[in-house]
Amino acid sequence: MSPLLASLSTTVCQPVSLGDWRNLLAVIWDFLSLSLFSLGGGNTLLSEYHHLAVDQYCWLSSRQFADIYALAEAAPGPSSMIVGLLGMGAAVKEGPLWGVLSGLAAEAAILLPSTLVMVAAALSWNRLRNSPWRVAFERGLGPITLGILFAVGLKILRISDHDTPAYAVSLVVCVLMLRTKISPLWFMAVAGLMGGLGLVNR
Amino acid sequence: MTEGVHPTRLQLFLGMQQVALPSFGGGLSAWSERIVVEDRQWMSKEEFITGLTVARLFPGPNQINMAVYIGSRFHGLAGAIAALCGILLLPFSLLLLLGLGYFYLHETLAVDRVLAGVITASAGMALSMGFKIAGAYNRDPVALLLAACSFIAMSVFHVRLVPLVLIAGPLAMAWYWPRTEQR
Numbered sequence: 001m002s003p004l005l006a007s008l009s010t011t012v013c014q015p016v017s018l019g020d021w022r023n024l025l026a027v028i029w030d031f032l033s034l035s036l037f038s039l040g041g042g043n044t045l046l047s048e049y050h051h052l053a054v055d056q057y058c059w060l061s062s063r064q065f066a067d068i069y070a071l072a073e074a075a076p077g078p079s080s081m082i083v084g085l086l087g088m089g090a091a092v093k094e095g096p097l098w099g100v101l102s103g104l105a106a107e108a109a110i111l112l113p114s115t116l117v118m119v120a121a122a123l124s125w126n127r128l129r130n131s132p133w134r135v136a137f138e139r140g141l142g143p144i145t146l147g148i149l150f151a152v153g154l155k156i157l158r159i160s161d162h163d164t165p166a167y168a169v170s171l172v173v174c175v176l177m178l179r180t181k182i183s184p185l186w187f188m189a190v191a192g193l194m195g196g197l198g199l200v201n202r
Numbered sequence: 203m204t205e206g207v208h209p210t211r212l213q214l215f216l217g218m219q220q221v222a223l224p225s226f227g228g229g230l231s232a233w234s235e236r237i238v239v240e241d242r243q244w245m246s247k248e249e250f251i252t253g254l255t256v257a258r259l260f261p262g263p264n265q266i267n268m269a270v271y272i273g274s275r276f277h278g279l280a281g282a283i284a285a286l287c288g289i290l291l292l293p294f295s296l297l298l299l300l301g302l303g304y305f306y307l308h309e310t311l312a313v314d315r316v317l318a319g320v321i322t323a324s325a326g327m328a329l330s331m332g333f334k335i336a337g338a339y340n341r342d343p344v345a346l347l348l349a350a351c352s353f354i355a356m357s358v359f360h361v362r363l364v365p366l367v368l369i370a371g372p373l374a375m376a377w378y379w380p381r382t383e384q385r
Contacts, residue, residue, distance in 0.1 A: 035261065037367055042263040043331055047356070048363045067308060067317045070324040071300055077222060077293025080263035084294060085301045092305045099305065103298055111286070114262030119274040119282045121260050125252070132380045138259055140374030142338070143345035144367065147352025150332035154357055160325035169319075173326025178333050187323040195319020202318045 013058040018091045018102055027057070027090065031083065031109035038114055040145040042080035045110075047155045049086055059090040063202065066160040074188050083110045166200045207243045211284040214273050217242055218288030221269070231268070238272060245272070265289065348374055 018024045030052055038045050046069070053059045060068065068089065072082035087106025092099035121128060128134050161167045173187045194200050209217065221234040231254060239250050253275075257267035266289060273285030307313050339345040352370055355361040 034364070037363055038261045038263070039367070040331075040335070041258070043328075044363060046328070051362065064308070066321045066325070067304065068301075069328070070317060070320045071304060072297065073324045073327060074320065075293065075297045075300055077290070077297065078263045078265045080266070081290070081294055081297050084297060085304075088298065088301045089305065092302070096302055099302060100298055103301065107290075107294065111262070111266065114260070114267070115270050115282060115286060116279075118257070118260050118262055118267045118270040119279050121256055122253075122271045122274040122282075123278065125256055134259070136375040136379045139378035140376075141367075141371060142335075143342075143348035144352045144370050144374055146332060146335055146339060146345075147349035147354075148356060148363065148366070149335070150349070150353045151356035153329040153332050156328035157325045160321040166318075166322045166325075169322040170326035170329060173323045174329040174333070177327055177330035184323070184327055187326065188320050191323035192316045192320040195322070196312065196316045198315065200319050200322050201315075 013055070015058045015093075016090075018094070018098070024102075024105075027087075028105060028109045031106055032113055035110050035113035036117065038080070038110070039141060040149055042078070043152060044145060044148045045080075046082075046152045049082065050155065050159070053086045053089065057090065059086065062159045064089065066156070069156060069160075070188070074185065080110075081107065083107050162202055163200070166202075169194065169200055206245055209242070209244055209276055211277055211281055213242075214276065214281055215284045215288035217244070218269050218273075218285045219292060222289045222291075222293050231265075234265075234268065244276070249275075344377060 016023045016027075018027065034045055034048055037048075050062070050065055054062050054065055068082060068085045072079045072085060075081075084103040084107040086103075088099040088103035090106070091102035157167075157170055161170055169191055173191070176182060176187065177184065191200070217237060221237050235247070235250055238244050239247050245253070253268055253271040254264075257264050257271055260267060262270075266286065269285040269289040270282045273281035273283070275281070277284065304313075308317065336349075339349065348370065352366060355366055355370075356363070
């Protein structure tokens with residue numbers, strides 16, 4: 001292979017350093033501008049997060065993204081806090097302190113616009129309630145959210161599972177999530193055990 | 203607000219920490235209703251349910267939007283920020299600690315193998331998200347068509363989220379614009 005080709009194949013995606021303040025601002029802007037597209041409780045943003053963190057900025061490998069999604073789901077609190085972990089992944093190479101600061105900045109950026117809109121909505125709800133805009137927004141965006149959630153689910157499935165036993169576990173968990181009220185923590189605990197014993201692999 | 207208790211900003215901050223504590227894996231609204239409506243009597247049950255409706259309708263994570271709703275009803279933006287910090291402080295600190303642990307340890311073989319299992323479960327949970335709300339739309343062919351188009355645009359043609367919502371959103375809103383006469 002020629003040196004040029006070799007260098008191309010290794011530099012397809014260079015991790016962006018957040019030490020440069022222009023990169024940092026670009027990243028904060030990306031999260032700020034995604035905030036208002038967080039429909040359906042925030043899960044619609046997951047494939048966009050994957051695009052940013054894995055394809056665009058190369059903070060994480062696809063495999064690490066799957067790990068982080070699982071961490072955010074397993075930990076107490078809203079799973080949308082995954083943004084904090086993405087921010088951390090972007091800067092943790094520069095040390096734990098940078099990782100934490102970057103995580104805080106990313107989480108603040110994703111929450112700020114939606115929080116401001118929510119405050120305005122809470123204070124003016126009595127006027128909004130009967131507005132045709134509210135009715136059309138609620139009924140129109142619902143089906144789009146549904147389609148996006150299926151696409152996001154499929155994407156997470158694709159980046160997480162790579163062999164037949166893994167797909168089988170995911171399908172069983174999906175059915176149990178829909179048919180029973182068992183806490184998702186049990187599914188993660190059992191699946192984690194299966195991973196530890198080598199029954200499911202990457 | 204009727205005869206309920208009027209919390210201070212500090213009380214909002216502390217009360218939301220209590221709401222956040224047992225929130226493993228979602229399913230938070232029943233617990234937060236107990237704290238906010240029954241124990242602390244900040245709101246009536248009706249007000250709380252209105253809040254949930256608003257929180258689900260507007261962009262942002264539902265639990266966090268609900269905290270913002272409660273905070274802003276009492277103290278506007280300052281109350282919203284107090285409630286937001288309250289609901290995030292403990293879980294977010296814990297998550298960042300877990301994250302540090304992950305980034306420093308994930309190359310350890312044992313951690314990697316356990317995570318390889320855990321992600322199969324979380325992938326199943328992600329797959330269930332769509333099915334969970336699909337039932338609400340199965341009598342509306344236009345909604346199903348919109349959902350199918352959004353799904354295909356994203357999964358097959360790799361259309362990004364923002365252009366998809368900006369194009370499909372206004373079309374869907376026009377179709378569902380409330381009509382006074384027939385239909």
